[in-house]
Amino acid sequence: MEQDKEISKIEEPISEYGRFSYADYLTWQMEEMVELIKGKIFKHTAAPRVNHQRLSLKISSELYNILKGKKCEVFASPFDVRLPVKSKRNEDIDTVVQPDICVVCDPEKIDELGCVGAPDLIVEILSPGNNQKELHNKYEVYEESGVKEYWVIHPNECTLLIYNLINGKYQASKLFTHGDVVKSDAVEGFQLDLTEIFENIQ
CATH class of the missing domain: 3.90.1570.10 (tt1808, chain A)
Known part of the structure; x- marks a missing residue:
């Protein structure tokens, strides 16, 4: 999905990407872990130290x-x-x-x-x-x-x-x-x- 490709580029929450729900979250296939906070996507940093x-x-x-x-x-x-x-x-x-x-x-x-x-x-x-x-x-x-x-x-x-x-x-x-x-x-x-x-x- 094109949306998945765009989401994978996000490093900080960016308003122009819109707001997402848990229903969206369930459809994503991403290598890194992400969190959704008030509709905005936050990537996890590198593996914990x-x-x-x-x-x-x-x-x-x-x-x-x-x-x-x-x-x-x-x-x-x-x-x-x-x-x-x-x-x-x-x-x-x-x-x-x-x-x-x-x-x-x-x-x-x-x-x-x-x-x-x-x-x-x-x-x-x-x-x-x-x-x-x-x-x-x-x-x-x-x-x-x-x-x-x-x-x-x-x-x-x-x-x-x-x-x-x-x-x-x-x-x-x-x-x-x-x-x-x-x-x-x-x-x-x-x-x-x-x-x-x-x-x-x-």
Whole structure:
């Protein structure tokens, strides 16, 4: 398709390419992963770096162990999370993201294509080139769609910032780092010792 060829050239969201839906997204055959945020296409940067992968594995493993046998499930990227605004029809959904890690506690939100609706917890690990997307675009759609808790980890600085949804708006925590033990309000029993998590992160 000519449209697919044009889409494959996009490196930044460009308004003249129009707006797309999840129905469009399902028809694309692209080598790289993309996300759809409010109808605009965002390409993923190059493959995540080593520290990103180390952190993702550590945190996913902690969550998996805590959630074993419980109704909440942890999923790691690539995993499509559709965030409906008007309805759950594919044609009406204009945001499809692939968080690094997410926890979904409502089994009704899970289907064979991923998650439809807001996860309870999302963890994003910043990579060079995607900071603006994570900190601005995703912040907005996560807040609007009702993601209860949003964690942003900066591997190079060994820091963690937590946004908790209170009365429909995110409130930021202090900046956590080595020596801090952080607890989740959204996922019962989940806590991280950041000294252990950031060990061997250079």
